[in-house]
Amino acid sequence: MTYNNKPNPDDRSDNVEKLQAMITNTIENMEAAEESLALTDSETQKQQIQAKNERRRESIDSFRSEIKDEANNQG
Structure with a gap:
């Protein structure tokens, strides 16, 4: 049995936008965690x-590094 599966083309045109969205979401998650940190008395949870x-x-730093790499590859 033969398969004619072909990989999808590598479309990196919107990677910077996706990475920026991931940074924004991560920052929002950090802020929500900081709010919950203020409400907990559990040292373990803190x-x-x-x-x-x-x-x-660390993830945000990696995302920013990837954005720089993408910008260099596109320009």
Whole structure:
């Protein structure tokens, strides 16, 4: 049995916009987590929220680096 599956073409034209949207969503999630941090008395939850937000900051840095790479590749 033969398959005629072909990969989709690599369309990177909107990658910068998608990455920017991911940054915006991540920042919104961080802000919501900070709000919940202020409402919790659990030290465990506070540490978990802080750790997750640190990972989010790292993700944002990676997204920004990817945006720079995409901008260089497009221009």
